[in-house]
Amino acid sequence: MSLPMKHEEKHLINKGHYGFKRAIFSRFGLIFVLLIIQFVILFGLFAYFINLLPHFLGATFILDAIMVIYLFNNRMDPTAKITWLLIILSLPIFGSLLLLYVENDFGHRKIKQQVDKLINLSKNDLKQNPQTYQALAADNLAEANLATYLERVGNYPVYRNSEVTYFPLGEDKFQAMMEELEKAEKFIFLEYFIIKEGYMWGNILDVLIKKAQQGVTVRVMYDGMNELSALPHDYPEKLAAVGIECKIFSPLVPFISTHYNYRDHRKILVIDGQVGFTGGVNLADEYINKEHRFGHWKDTAVRVKGPAVKNFTLMFLRMWNIIHEHDQDFAQYLAIEPKRYPEAAGYVLPYADEPLDENKVGEMVYLDILNRAKHYVHIMTPYLILDEELITALKFAAQRGVEVKIILPGIPDKKVAYSLAKSHYAELLDAGVQIYQYTPGFVHAKVFVSDDVRAVVGTINLDYRSLYHHFECATYMYKTANISQIAADFNDTMAKCERVTYQTIKDEKLSLKISGKLAKLIAPLL
Incomplete structure (x- = not known):
């Protein structure tokens, strides 16, 4: 349990003004410069080989022909094939080498192995209730077929007795989030693409700090692109100082990598295994129209209560353990039985999409x-x-x-x-x-x-x-x-x-x- 936080510590966390000068001389500025240097070196190497092109016309033709044949036998989207074909034909050698680099995906092999491992380890943690599936199949076999697909590719079952509330604006979701966060007794899991300091995140953070001091486990995860403008690189350490566990998915590092292509675009909040939120709303002021960047911001979200929340808990735990393999503490959280809502009509199936497999x-x-x-x-x-x-x-x-x-x-x-x-x-x-x-x-x-x-x-x-x-x-x-x-x-x-x-x-x-x-x-x- 954390000690009460000093005023200056709270101010440090909520401070959100990072000017141009600070950006230039920050860790991001250094990373950006190093990335530019690498791009220049790589481009220079490609330009060097292209200048030698007259001496290697045969090799160029063979390399490009091999990559074109590879393209036509690849499982990628046909539109992407056309784009790559255009690049190869427009930029001999360079286009083929770029495709070879991207397809080898040097940057994500480790994370793919970790994702596969975690899915295999947790694939039996959630079981499809046979009565629920049979009832769905009796109602509509095509719906049951879709549920079968989502259970097979991601191990996400379909549920009854779960209540879903729809929020037509980010402001509505924010109000409901604050109310549910105040009720937290055991744990709070947040996974968001964007977290930006301001009114929305400041109010949420106040509750998270209070709950952490009360002994509630609080975990926060956000995408590494936040380091570009929204949050400082040492934000996890600042949250740790007030009792909040924090991880960054794919943080910025000074190396060119295809790993940058894969971002954590999810928006998930799970509270005590009883309540789950998702939708388009990130944790920044424009999403609740406290800041107007592009006129009125129209967004939506849902709150799920009941057994279906388990799917969100599993999603979060898988992502949490991708980043620096943890203790894989799935069981203690998934063993929680959410309250059932027998009066709730219909079927609910929260699901996730992983970019590192062949299942779109x-x-x-x-x-x-x-x-x-x-x-x-x-x-x-x-x-x-x-x-x-x-x-x-x-x-x-x-x-x-x-x-x-x-x-x-x-x-x-x-x-x-x-x-x-x-x-x-x-x-x-x-x-x-x-x-x-x-x-x-x-x-x-x-x-x-x-x-x-x-x-x-x-x-x-x-x-x-x-x-x-x-x-x-x-x-x-x-x-x-x-x-x-x-x-x-x-x-x-x-x-x-x-x-x-x-x-x-x-x-x-x-x-x-x-x-x-x-x-x-x-x-x-x-």
């Missing part, structure tokens, strides 16, 4: 919803960077009479991603897909809702980063009471949107159209 779980769930929809599929997503499978599924659903509507941001956070999304508009409109832009600001929600019976709320965007490269999570719901609220929120949000038409596409700036078409060439790399 996030995309498979979205495709399953699109392919089984009978009446409608309504989608909210901040990005629309699609592979051919998703484009085909969206178009096919609309062409067979399903109402497919997509809400996207009206004010972008990333100009290139915004222009790339627009490059898909005409093709989707041709198939009957309806597209809307949220004029008040930025949509960060990741929501699928279909036919008033199924929905997904989580962290998974419709882009290559989420679908191929990030650690992600979401909650799948079938016939739960809150699905009507999710559907209603979509309609309420759509009422604040501008519908995309052929005329609005025609009226777009020429620079936006050109940048979108150019970005499409390298979409899998964005």
Whole structure:
């Protein structure tokens, strides 16, 4: 149990102003300089070999031919193959060597081994209740088939007797989080892509410090990209000083590595094994509209209570133990039996997606919803960077009479991603897909809702980063009471949107159209 914290210690943790000068002379500044030096050296080596190209035309042709043959026999997404083919043809030798480097994935072999090990060690920790599965199969065999898939690839069972609450804004989730954190008695697990000092995190941190002093186990984990601007590199030590365990996933190090490609994009809060949160909301002020960077920030989240929370507990523990293998204390936390909610309708299945295997779980769930929809599929997503499978599924659903509507941001956070999304508009409109832009600001929600019976709320965007490269999570719901609220929120949000038409596409700036078409060439790399 931690001693009461001194005023200056609390001030040190909450201090959040890191100016340009501090950044330049900080650990990040040093890492950045070392990375630039490595890039220059590598580029120089490649340039040297390219200058010798006339002497090695035969070797160049052979190397590029081998890599092209490799590409056509690789299991990667077809769109990514086209991008790599373009790189190889445009940059002989350099393109082939770059592909060879990326495909060898020197940076993530160790982490992949650790992920595989942890999944194997914990694959029997959660067992599918046969009565639950049989009841689901009797209700809808296709839903049971999806549950089978998620249980096989990630060991995440489907549950009944679990209550799910939907939050249509980050502010709503924040209020509920604060209320649940105050009730914590045993442990608090937080895993977030972004934690940034300010009003939201400051209030949460105050509760975490208080709970740690009361003897509650508090663990915090965040992605290493926070070191770029949000948090200092020694933040785990500062939290440890007040009794909070903290780990950074993939911290910045001064070495070029493909490991940087894999980020922890999850947003998970688990309290006492009884309550779990997920959704798009990170722990920073823009997510609750205390700070306005891109107009009004529209986000969503869910709170799960009951047996289904165990899946979130398992997700967190796996990620926690990836970073510096710990004592693998799965049993003591997973043995906790959450309160059951027999009055709660429907089925709940929290699941995760790991980028280091060949299972594109996030995309498979979205495709399953699109392919089984009978009446409608309504989608909210901040990005629309699609592979051919998703484009085909969206178009096919609309062409067979399903109402497919997509809400996207009206004010972008990333100009290139915004222009790339627009490059898909005409093709989707041709198939009957309806597209809307949220004029008040930025949509960060990741929501699928279909036919008033199924929905997904989580962290998974419709882009290559989420679908191929990030650690992600979401909650799948079938016939739960809150699905009507999710559907209603979509309609309420759509009422604040501008519908995309052929005329609005025609009226777009020429620079936006050109940048979108150019970005499409390298979409899998964005």
